[in-house]
Every structure is written in C-alpha cells, then in structure tokens.
Amino acid sequence: MNWGSIDRYAKSLIKEAGHKIRVSFFSTIDIDSKADANDLVTNIDRDIERFFISRIKRDFPEHRIFGEEGFGDEIDTLDGVIWMLDPIDGTMNFIHQKRNFAISLGIYLDGIGMLGYIYDVMNDDFYHAAKDEGAYYNDERLATLENTPLEEAIIGVNASWVAPNRRIEHMPIAEMVHKCRGTRSYGSAAMELAYVASGRIDAYLSLRLSPWDIAGGMIIAREVGAIATNMKGEAPHLLGQDTFIVAKPGLHDEILKNHILLK
Ligand code: IPD
Ligand code: CA
Ligand code: CA
Ligand code: CA
Numbered sequence: 001m002n003w004g005s006i007d008r009y010a011k012s013l014i015k016e017a018g019h020k021i022r023v024s025f026f027s028t029i030d031i032d033s034k035a036d037a038n039d040l041v042t043n044i045d046r047d048i049e050r051f052f053i054s055r056i057k058r059d060f061p062e063h064r065i066f067g068e069e070g071f072g073d074e075i076d077t078l079d080g081v082i083w084m085l086d087p088i089d090g091t092m093n094f095i096h097q098k099r100n101f102a103i104s105l106g107i108y109l110d111g112i113g114m115l116g117y118i119y120d121v122m123n124d125d126f127y128h129a130a131k132d133e134g135a136y137y138n139d140e141r142l143a144t145l146e147n148t149p150l151e152e153a154i155i156g157v158n159a160s161w162v163a164p165n166r167r168i169e170h171m172p173i174a175e176m177v178h179k180c181r182g183t184r185s186y187g188s189a190a191m192e193l194a195y196v197a198s199g200r201i202d203a204y205l206s207l208r209l210s211p212w213d214i215a216g217g218m219i220i221a222r223e224v225g226a227i228a229t230n231m232k233g234e235a236p237h238l239l240g241q242d243t244f245i246v247a248k249p250g251l252h253d254e255i256l257k258n259h260i261l262l263k
Helices: 003-023 043-059 091-096 173-179 189-197 211-223 247-262
Strands: 031-034 040-042 064-067 080-088 100-108 111-120 127-130 135-137 154-156 182-184 201-210 227-229 242-247
Touching: 003 100, 003 111, 003 127, 031 127, 031 154, 040 043, 040 091, 043 080, 043 091, 043 247, 064 211, 080 189, 091 111, 100 189, 100 211, 111 189, 111 211, 127 173, 127 189, 127 211, 135 211, 135 247, 154 189, 189 201, 189 211, 189 227, 189 242, 201 247, 211 227, 211 242, 227 247, 242 247
Parallel strands: 064 080, 154 182, 154 201
Antiparallel strands: 031 040, 080 100, 100 111, 111 127, 127 135, 201 242, 227 242
C-alpha cells in the first residue's frame, strides 16, 4: 500500500469537499432532523458524503467507507482499509453559525489508524497526521504535548451536563469543572480533538460519540502524545458508539481516576 499517495489523494479530496461546502452557502440548504428535533442533518451533509464515496469507490474500489449519513458500506469488522468519514462534524454549527464545523476523516488498516484529518472548513485550517510521522497544523509540525495539572487545564465539556443527567450523576464531574482553569464547549467533537492535539485545550470529554466523530482526531492526537480512550480507560469502540476522553497524558489519568470512576 502506498500510504504517501493515499495521503496526498485524501488531502486534495478534503480540500475539494471543503470548497463545495463553502459554495453551498450560496444555495438553499434543506434541514431535516434525525433521532430527535435537535439532531440535524442537511442536504449538504449528504451530498458531501456521497461526493467522497463516489471518488473513493472509483479510485480505491477495494477500500470500504464508514460514513455518518449511511451511504457507505455496512461495517461490522475492522478488516482491510476503512475510511471513517464525518462529512460535516458540527452540523448544528454549520446551520446556525456558518462556522465551527469540520470534515473529519480517519483511514484505518485492520483497525490501526494510518492517516488522520480534520479540516476546519471556514478557517481553511488543516490538522493532519500519518502514523509515526507526527501531526501537523497546516504546514507546522505540532509539538509533543507536555502535561498540565488540572488546576491549569482548559477542558472541553458538554454544557448540557449542568442539567440532570443520569449517566453522570455518580461522577464527580462538577468537582472537575470547579477545579480546572476553565471549560469550553465548541459543538464539534472533531474540532475539540484537534484543539487538544494542538494544545488549545487540554482535555475533551463526551458521553457518547460515534466512530466517525473520533476516527481522524485520534490519529492526530496519538502523534502528539495525547491519550484517547473511552471512560473505562479502554481503546474507544470503532464499530459503534462509546464514551470518550482525550487529554494530555497525566491529565487523562487524573480525570479518569478522580472524576469519572466508570468501571
Ligand atoms: C456531533 C458533534 C457534537 C457532539 C455530538 C456529535 P454531528 O456531530 O460532534 O459536538 O457533541 O455528539 O454527534 O452530528 O454534528 O456530525
Ligand atoms: Ca449528525
Ligand atoms: Ca459528528
Ligand atoms: Ca456529521
């Protein structure tokens, strides 16, 4: 497998898709809801996923695609090459803010992350990494992360956790929020992963993410020494939904041991 040429191909495909998304703001965007009224999807999410799939199927017919909008393959094993794609991560931001969303893509070989990409479309900011070759923010190599104590950390959390939530009621999350320097909530898991990898925030937690939300970002995060696991400290599930935490190494430990307590 020529990973260098797959890397160049994927980067140009993502840039082309980003251009299509920016142009889409000049046309009418149709909005639907999926699981509930606030779980939004648009014709652009679907069009962009179909665009990726038609290109990948044409040029790499033996590769499989696992995409959020369901136009790819039925994936129940991690065998072979799988492109894990979220055509727009942060659809609510895409609709309401016209910014703060990303294309997220991770390319895996037999379950091992080989190439990872997060493209912040409106800022034209590209986070990318290849296994064992380091991670980059545009052309700038990202530094290995140094540990930050909780007292000095900025943590990406979901602000809806201030409302009663049976899944966190036994976790001392409020204590973590109280102890840390500050919290942020950006509304795009992929961007929050990119922000951890580039040192803009120090950790990010979520109670439920899908493989395409984290597939690209985990590869980027790993290259700078961030630790990404589920809330039990295991490798996140890449075939279905799971809890998720990514953080600088010592901080990951501290949050998991003192504030999550999921066995
Ligand atoms: C969502 C975003 C959001 C996260 C949700 C995801 P989508 O992805 O990443 O930040 O909290 O769990 O589903 O639906 O906008 O691609
Ligand atoms: Ca969605
Ligand atoms: Ca997503
Ligand atoms: Ca999406």
